[in-house]
Amino acid sequence: xxxxxxxxxxxxxxxxxxxxxxxxxxxxxxxxxxxxxxxxxxxxxxxxxxxxxxxxxxxxxxxxxxxxxxxxxxxxxxxxxxxxxxxxxxxxxxxxxxxxxxxxxxxxxxxxxxxxxxxxxxxxxxxxxxxxxxxxxxxxxxxxxxxxxxxxxxxxxxxxxxxxxxxxxxxxxxxxxxxxxxxxxxxxxxxxxxxxxxxxxxxxxxxxxxxxxxxxxxxxxxxxxxxxxxxxxxxxxxxxxxxxxxxxxxxxxxxxxxxxxxxxxxxxxxxxxxxxxxxxxxxxxxxxxxxxxxxxxxx
Amino acid sequence: xxxxxxxxxxxxxxxxxxxxxxxxxxxxxxxxxxxxxxxxxxxxxxxxxxxxxxxxxxxxxxxxxxxxxxxxxxxxxxxxxxxxxxxxxxxxxxxxxxxxxxxxxxxxxxxxxxxxxxxxxxxxxxxxxxxxxxxxxxxxxxxxxxxxxxxxxxxxxxxxxxxxxxxxxxxxxxxxxxxxxxxxxxxxxxxxxxxxxxxxxxxxxxxxxxxxxxxxxxxxxxxxxxxxxxxxxxxxxxxxxxxxxxxxxxxxxxxxxxxxxxxxxxxxxxxxxxxxxxxxxxxxxxxxxxxxxxxxxxxxxxxxxxxxxxxxxxxxxxxxxxxxxxxxxxxxxxx
Numbered sequence: 133x134x135x136x137x138x139x140x141x142x143x144x145x146x147x148x149x150x151x152x153x154x155x156x157x158x159x160x161x162x163x164x165x166x167x168x169x170x171x172x173x174x175x176x177x178x179x180x181x182x183x184x185x186x187x188x189x190x191x192x193x194x195x196x197x198x199x200x201x202x203x204x205x206x207x208x209x210x211x212x213x214x215x216x217x218x219x220x221x222x223x224x225x226x227x228x229x230x231x232x233x234x235x236x237x238x239x240x241x242x243x244x245x246x247x248x249x250x251x252x253x254x255x256x257x258x259x260x261x262x263x264x265x266x267x268x269x270x271x272x273x274x275x276x277x278x279x280x281x282x283x284x285x286x287x288x289x290x291x292x293x294x295x296x297x298x299x300x301x302x303x304x305x306x307x308x309x310x311x312x313x314x315x316x317x318x319x320x321x322x323x324x325x326x327x328x329x330x331x332x333x334x335x336x337x338x339x340x341x342x343x344x345x346x347x348x349x350x351x352x353x354x355x356x357x358x359x360x361x362x363x364x365x366x367x368x369x370x371x372x373x374x375x376x377x378x379x380x381x382x383x384x385x386x387x388x389x390x391x392x393x394x395x396x397x398x399x400x401x402x403x404x405x406x407x408x409x410x411x412x413x414x415x416x417x418x419x420x421x422x423x424x425x426x427x428x429x430x431x
Numbered sequence: 432x433x434x435x436x437x438x439x440x441x442x443x444x445x446x447x448x449x450x451x452x453x454x455x456x457x458x459x460x461x462x463x464x465x466x467x468x469x470x471x472x473x474x475x476x477x478x479x480x481x482x483x484x485x486x487x488x489x490x491x492x493x494x495x496x497x498x499x500x501x502x503x504x505x506x507x508x509x510x511x512x513x514x515x516x517x518x519x520x521x522x523x524x525x526x527x528x529x530x531x532x533x534x535x536x537x538x539x540x541x542x543x544x545x546x547x548x549x550x551x552x553x554x555x556x557x558x559x560x561x562x563x564x565x566x567x568x569x570x571x572x573x574x575x576x577x578x579x580x581x582x583x584x585x586x587x588x589x590x591x592x593x594x595x596x597x598x599x600x601x602x603x604x605x606x607x608x609x610x611x612x613x614x615x616x617x618x619x620x621x622x623x624x625x626x627x628x629x630x631x632x633x634x635x636x637x638x639x640x641x642x643x644x645x646x647x648x649x650x651x652x653x654x655x656x657x658x659x660x661x662x663x664x665x666x667x668x669x670x671x672x673x674x675x676x677x678x679x680x681x682x683x684x685x686x687x688x689x690x691x692x693x694x695x696x697x698x699x700x701x702x703x704x705x706x707x708x709x710x711x712x713x714x715x716x717x718x719x720x721x722x723x724x725x726x727x728x729x730x731x732x733x734x735x736x737x738x739x740x741x742x743x744x745x746x747x748x749x750x751x752x753x754x755x756x757x758x759x760x761x762x763x764x765x766x
Contacts (some may be wrong), residue, residue: 165565172737225629271449274742278702282726283734287461363574367708370576371723390580390712394588404577419568 156424163207172413179229189194195378203396213398215389221399224380225406232383232410235296236362237388242300244360247307248350254308256338266312269305277302278367285373292375296366299364303357310353336377340413352422359414366407382407439750440513443743450742451503451735455496458731465729469512486512499735508739509732511725518736521721526740527611528598529717532709533702534612535633536640540694544645548652548691555657563649570646575705577638579712586635596714598632599625636713640706644698648691655690659683689759696752700745 160166179186182192198218206213212221254265277299282299317326319342327341368374369383377384382403389400466483467474473481483489487498499509508518551563587595599613600607606613606620614633617626659665660683668678707719714720718737725733 165568178590210461215744266447271446271453274446274450274700274745275454275738276700277740278707279722279726279734279738279741280706282707282723283458283729284461286726287729359572363572364576367576369575370708371711373726386577386580393580394584397584402578404574407574407577408572412569413572415568 140147149380155255160170160420160424163420163423165416169413169416169420170420172409172419176229176410176413179226183226183229187220187226189220189223192219192223192380193380195225201369203392203399205246206398208398212402213396214394215399216396219386221402224385225260225382225402227380228382228385228403229410231292231379232362232365232407235299235365235412236358238296239299239303239361239365240357242296243303243357244307244350244354248311249303251308251311251313252315252338252343252346256319256334256342260334262312265308267310272305272333275302278364279422281364281368282371282373284366290374290376292379295365295368295374299361299368306357307350307353310348310349311343311346314349315342318342318345348425352418352425355414355421356418358418359411362414363407364410382410435751436754439624439753443746447739447743450739451500452496453497454735454738455492456544458734459492459495461729463729465512468728469730480511484728486510488512508736511730513725513728513730513731518732522718522736522740523611525716525718528715529590529703529706529710531612531614531633532636532640532706532715532717535614535698536702537644537695537699539637539641540648540698543641544648545652545684545688545691547550548649549656549679549687551649551653552656552660553679560653563653567646567650573640573642574708576708576712578642579636579709580641582635583712588599594632595636596632596712599629599717603628604715610727636709636715638708639712640702643736644695644702647694647698651691651694655687656683658690659687662686682735685759689756692752692759696749699748702740703741703744740749 184190187193196216196219199250201210201214201215201218204210204214206217210220210222215221217390250265250269254262255292280302281298284301285295288294288298315338324337324341327337332341365374366381366383366386369381369385372387373386374384375381385403386400386407389396389403392399444454464479466486466488467479470479470482485634487495490498502509508522510517511521525757547563551560554560583595586593594600603625606622606625609619611618613629614626616630617623665678665683668682702717705719706715706717707723709715710719711716711723718740722737723731725731725737
């Protein structure tokens with residue numbers, strides 16, 4: 133439990149909202165692991181944004197090869213060594229951050245959007261609409277997500293967009309269940325009744341009054357899901373269904389490197405570590421955020 | 432009790448029916464021409480059309496679906512348009528390998544995860560608890576395929592203790608197939624050597640699979656143990672002077688475990704669908720490798736078959752969990 137930390141302000145009383153934020157921030161900063169997660173995620177975001185410009189050998193990201201420098205072990209020149217085409221593994225790993233972060237974000241956003249709509253409508257409408265939508269999402273939960281994503285991605289062909297669509301298809305049921313529960317709890321609240329009394333239409337009630345009030349758990353779930361989304365993207369890349377070469381992607385880098393083990397271990401270890409660190413960072417951050425926003429789950 | 436069981440099993444019918452509709456729709460609405468793919472690159476349009484006719488793919492979708500359902504009732508899951516083998520035979524060959532892998536991984540996860548979770552809860556806010564949290568987050572962040580590669584690199588390539596992959600060497604004599612689970616069959620045949628060889632092959636893939644369920648089970652167990660520890664009856668037991676060890680093992684663990692059981696059931700289904708990666712790394716001849724092959728060739732009968740089998744197992748395992756739940760806690764026993 134965090135100690136009471138509000139210092140009485142002489143000039144101007146702070147609003148309750150800002151006070152809550154300050155406390156949340158304090159609680160977040162209390163946990164060293166959460167701060168570590170935030171640091172890793174920030175670094176990752178930075179790499180996704182400017183990685184291709186910071187990479188020491190940017191031409192390798194475009195598919196350039198230098199066969200004279202094949203399979204060089206890690207050195208001052210090539211921090212993570214070079215791969216079977218003489219490309220700098222460090223540059224490839226930096227460039228790969230972009231695909232992973234972008235695709236992960238897109239999957240989580242799409243999944244959350246679709247799930248929120250489905251869950252919101254199910255919870256708000258009730259009756260057979262609710263039954264139908266929830267049975268559908270139950271069914272989706274029994275279908276193995278990875279197999280479904282593989283099937284869809286293989287049929288749509290390679291490319292980031294297709295991959296994102298394929299993964300999102302199996303991503304929304306979790307959000308739908310979460311939002312439905314929250315909407316059920318909210319829809320009898322006084323402010324909803326009040327809005328209804330002054331003649332708000334159902335769509336307005338749901339979109340303007342109810343959904344904004346159930347977003348906190350959705351955002352927390354999104355942050356917890358980011359790591360898993362990145363993991364799924366890398367998994368598809370590893371199986372060989374993902375982005376088109378030469379775009380560097382961690383999973384496919386790892387899958388190619390498999391055949392060069394154990395002699396050229398660095399081509400496999402560093403992309404693998406990058407996946408692990410990215411997922412770990414998001415998991416730490418998500419765990420910290422959940423502790424702040426959802427006090428029930430706190431230790 | 433029996434009527435409950437029958438009711439739950441009857442519920443399986445609409446679920447499976449829904450699954451077939453959904454997967455059938457997804458498989459057939461996707462772009463791509465699997466027939467052309469299967470007929471080969473040199474096939475003329477007429478040959479492709481003839482090939483499609485052979486499998487009834489020129490019929491309207493609803494008729495194809497009807498035929499599929501009719502076949503399903505007779506235990507026929509269709510034929511692969513690629514290998515022309517009946518899907519049911521392929522499933523019979525590959526499912527046991529995947530089941531064995533998932534069962535082994537789950538056993539490892541429960542045997543290690545449950546005691547560790549208990550321990551973390553008892554040692555709450557001390558270093559074991561802190562360590563378990565970091566380890567758990569690390570474990571669920573670890574890609575299974577990367578862990579598999581690391582294990583191969585260390586245990587197989589560098590140390591040479593374990594075989595690199597595969598399920599059973601062709602040089603050894605296979606035990607007679609009874610259950611299809613090699614370790615069990617070897618034991619049943621009393622063939623200790625085969626058992627040992629099968630275990631050696633099973634260990635690394637099972638380890639790679641077990642890490643993330645282990646972490647989740649550990650965290651769940653910790654959470655539910657903390658809840659149980661706050662119950663009045665625990666206080667009473669303490670007041671009566673029962674030793675801590677007895678309180679934890681006899682009263683707390685049992686009650687905390689029932690919440691964890693639900694997670695185990697959910698994870699089981701998730702693992703069944705998630706063996707793809709580990710099977711790829713270790714060349715494990717299971718459903719995952721089979722599904723991957725089918726997916727790449729867009730061979731939809733096997734895809735539907737795999738999905739149905741995994742869906743059925745998922746529902747059955749969760750039914751089993753609900754029954755076990757009642758066994759552990761008489762309060763939730765179905766009337």
